[in-house]
Amino acid sequence: MTSLIPLPPTILFILLCVVPLSTIILLLRRQIRQTRQPFAPTLAETAEQRLQREIDETSVDILTKSLFIALIPITIYSIYATQVALTAKDIDSAVLYTYLIGSALFIASLTRDVYRTLRRRRDLSLNRAGRLAVGQALNQLIPAGFRLFHDLPLGNRTIDHIAVGPQGLFAITSLVRPRTGKKREKEASLRLDGRQLRFPDGTDADSVTTAVKNAAQLNERLQESGESGPPATPVLAVPGWTIDHTAAAEQLQLYNGIEPIFLSRGPVLLNEKQIKSMAIHLARQLQ
Template identity: 25%
Template structure:
């Protein structure tokens, strides 16, 4: 009877440890969903190439990882139960081992919290860029060439559009809509900064301009003729209100196509467009180096 009780306690310790870590993950997700929501709904976006297959691949990856974890658990659990049961049976706890296990669980829980937070941010960025890419599809019917995720020197250009009226480097910024802001999901450009309902930002403005400058310098060196790249800063799912005139367009993803079609700052010949597109295509073949 004592052996059965000790084994039951051992199983409880193992299962409790696993579920405590899962609890950290679900707590992080619950807190995030309670306080914020995505600016765009991915299911409402235009579907992209291989989207169904990508979703199936992601599901299968989760299944494979789950099976690997389950197989490891099946192999190690009997030994773990036996070892812990013997500790309970002896009546003498190895406090050093207990502290070591506790510290290990705390370390893993902390890493899980940080990684899940990073995963949430990455998902936001991915969905924001997909929303922009979905809108830019329309430009192809107007004779524009659209490129995505162009690798630069330690960073990437989210979207690059080449057309008869210029070159446009689009910097996409995903920002969660905080529940506490209710329906006031508006970003204002005033006093040379971006005013969100609960916070202010200015770095995206500098980043968009710097990246456009990089593209401009690179294309001039690569093509041999003078180019002028216009930055565009895009906040998918947000209503953008301009309280002052910005140096370059700041828009929601729904305003992108109309904004680009209306620009008349330069004129590119077919030969120039082909030369630019050739260089962009070659650059697109580079492996990702952005961090």
């Protein structure tokens, strides 16, 4: 009987597998973290850029763990085959099973981590796509005299989108929520019930609270700068869902994220001078 300690040929094989792969992964991580836009070094990172960076990082994590999942059984078999071939002795069964059980547990742990990382990457990708869809759809308001701003910092978070135009000031928060299963269009609907959103698979009160708080903080910031005018209206955009009911919750506006034109159909509340003044202030906040 012989132990399962790797011999020099096995060690060389393992190094030839691990070193190139590890080098490539380290270079990928370094490239993601050090990538900067040379033409805009002073601009703050937008939410979409941050999400894309996190997506890239999770992709590398998935690649790294998947490679190790594939490499572990290959390594164990290489050690076993080399030991038997070079020593002409059988491996101690207890040692072999210890290695196999330990490897199986480690692979199971890595597989669980890969699954969780895949779910996180899906959520990040969905969030980024939803935010972009809402932001692009808001361009429909430009012909109506609106000015648009994105990713206004508010302490440890941001207001996703701000629209200021003749019909007032709107603080727009995006809520990107995946559908569970293959929902038919009738089932893929939500409604606002007082202070919470009701989805087919649950409720969400935090997003309503966040949207209202975002508008309140925007009002405070504008008041501190001496801006006058009607308060900002909280708006919650939920792309990909059908709005079944729009009962008001502290004047919250709820829509499907792709048809914002209704914001331009209310009474005129701001004149051109007020719109320009607010736009200048918001632009400075984003610098």
